[in-house]
Amino acid sequence: MQWDQLLNSTRLGQRDAKVEDGRSPFNSDHDKVIFSGSFRRLARKTQVHPLATNDHVHNRLTHSLEVACVGRTLGMRVGHDLVKHKKVPDNFTAADIGDIVQTACLAHDIGNPPFGHTGEEAIRHWFQNDSGSILEGLGPQEAADLLSFEGNAQGFRVLTTSEYHVYDGGMRLTYASLGTFIKYPWTSADAANGKRPKKNKYGIYRSEADIFKEVATHTGLISKGDDWYCRHPLAHLMEMSDDFCYALLDLEDGIEMGILKWDEVFEVIRPILDETKIDGLSKELKDLRPGRRPPLVRGKIISSFVDAGANAFISNEKEILSGNIDDLLSKCSPAVKACVKSAKDLAKSRVFQHPRKVELEIGAYNTLATILDVLCNAAVNFARNEHEKDYKSKRALDLIGKNTFDPRVHEHDHDGPTREYLALMRVMDFVSGMSDNYATHLARQFNGSGDVR
Structure with missing residues (x-):
């Protein structure tokens, strides 16, 4: 390249x-x-x-x-x-x-979509288990887009x-x-x-x-x-930036929510700090409450991450331009690689398993299933010109907006994706664009248990 x-x-x-x-x-x-x-x-x-x-x-x-x-x-x-x-x-x-x-x-x-990676899993789960005949008539590639x-x-x-x-x-x-x-x-x-x-x-x-x-x-x-x-x-730099922030900031959230203790987080990040300055840093942090400590070391950690990432790119530029590298993080220094892995492992085992998080994620499945059941059926009816027979579909389409669908949904002779697939992709736009709050509100409304104003 x-x-x-x-x-x-x-x-x-x-x-x-x-x-x-x-x-x-x-x-x-x-x-x-x-x-x-x-x-x-x-x-x-x-x-x-x-x-x-x-x-x-x-x-x-x-x-x-x-x-x-x-x-x-x-x-x-x-x-x-x-x-x-x-x-x-x-x-x-x-x-x-x-x-x-x-x-x-x-x-x-x-x-x-709303609810983070759990939202992705919930959408996949609905198409794989609860979508009924929704995917009938779609091509293999089209169905794969929705199933995964x-x-x-x-x-x-x-x-x-x-x-x-x-x-x-x-x-x-x-x-x-x-x-x-x-x-x-x-x-x-x-x-x-x-x-x-x-x-x-x-x-x-x-x-x-x-x-x-x-x-x-x-x-x-x-x-x-x-x-x-x-x-x-340059996509490698984007991916590393995301990995670096995940590694550090998920642990900061864990401290802020009382899930993690400062000492166990410091143990993970210490190997990439300047060892000659650890004693002075420890004294500076000693009298601060746990939530105030991460900001004082964040810059130092990110600086180490950036140094490692830039050096990995520059050292491997020829291989990157040849398209032979799929994961640039693996080319970073051993200390940085180990730090990122340890941080992700700690977040996965402790932060991601917090009971409140688990409770809300289970609820996200029901929330998105309720929304998808109504909107996907309405979209397929619309693509097949059967929505006028179903008042519920008509009202759901009013919510999405009939004029927001791909114009090819009602072109019978167009080359390319099927009409049902194009209609379902508009639902994916609508659902994935929702905030957590709006998705929760809409599911309650669809269930008949929403607020009456």
């Missing part, structure tokens, strides 16, 4: 980017994401703890902003090296590369299809930013069959397959099979 093509500033649909003084196309990408409704709703979506009442605990929005900060720094560090060694065209700066990574990081969770619903693929759909210019380029971001966003550059069916680097993980729906190929072609990604390309090199 070549950097001049990878940093393509042309917008989706081969639209020329606007030339503005003091504002690059990649700055514009960043702003498009920030001002979108999908991004704003992340403030009411679960990061780890559903419907948290503690304002200090992360939600999807605060998590995305923090990942973007780390990603911008990683991108700048790598960018400085690329510019210094004249590996990118003269018109590109380190800030451009930082902006591209920052945009992808801002958007990396934009397609996640994936927030990453939904995010690509938000950016390219369902936000701003609906069904006409979406946010119309640059090819560089879209390529960097795609964490799993392949489709669902082969991933479900274990034929891709990550089983059951994918980044592209059938509905966006042509857009995906357009992005891959214009950024020069290397084809590795049918509907499968290697990652854009």
Whole structure:
């Protein structure tokens, strides 16, 4: 792969980017994401703890902003090296590369449904066990998209299809930013069959397959099979930024909620701190309450993470450009790798098993099942022109908006996805865009137990 093509500033649909003084196309990408409704709703979506009442605990929005900060720094560090060694065209700066990574990081969770990863599991569970005949008539790839619903693929759909210019380029971001966003550059069916680097993980729906190929072609990604390309090199920086923030900030939330003790968290992060300064740091932390301690070491930890990530990228650039690396974190220093793994293991065994979290996650299954049962049946009836016979379907469609469906839903002779699939994808847009609060409210309304006002 070549950097001049990878940093393509042309917008989706081969639209020329606007030339503005003091504002690059990649700055514009960043702003498009920030001002979108999908991004704003992340403030009411679960990061780890559903419907948290503690304002200090992360939600999807605060998590995305923090990942973007780390990603911008990683991108700048790598960018400085690329510019210094004249590996990118003269018109590109380190800030451009930082902006591209920052945009992808801002958007990396934009397609996640309510209730975090539990929401993804709940949607998959409903299609696999409770959807009845909903999937009849869909092609294998179409059915796989729903049976293994994936927030990453939904995010690509938000950016390219369902936000701003609906069904006409979406946010119309640059090819560089879209390529960097795609964490799993392949489709669902082969991933479900274990034929891709990550089983059951994918980044592209059938509905966006042509857009995906357009992005891959214009950024020069290397084809590795049918509907499968290697990652854009900068996607590695986005993924590491997410991993670094997960590793540290999930533990901070655990301390804030009283699930973890400071001493056990400090044991995990100590190996990557400067050992010569540990005694002075310990004295400084001694008289602070547990919740005030993480901010004083956070910068030091993130600095170590960024150093390791940037060094791993620069040292392995040739292999990355050849498309031969699937996981850059594994190329980081042993101390950083061990720290990230230990932090994730501690969060998984303690924070993720907190009783309140488990209770709310079980409830999320019923919440989303109630919503999907009503809306998916209505959408399929709509695609088959049978909704007028069913008053409940008519009212559900009024809620979604009949004019928000892909125009091809009622085109009988179009090439491409089936009409039922396109209708169901509109439901996925509607449901995955909900906040935790709205999903809970709507399920109560559908059950007849909501508030009467």
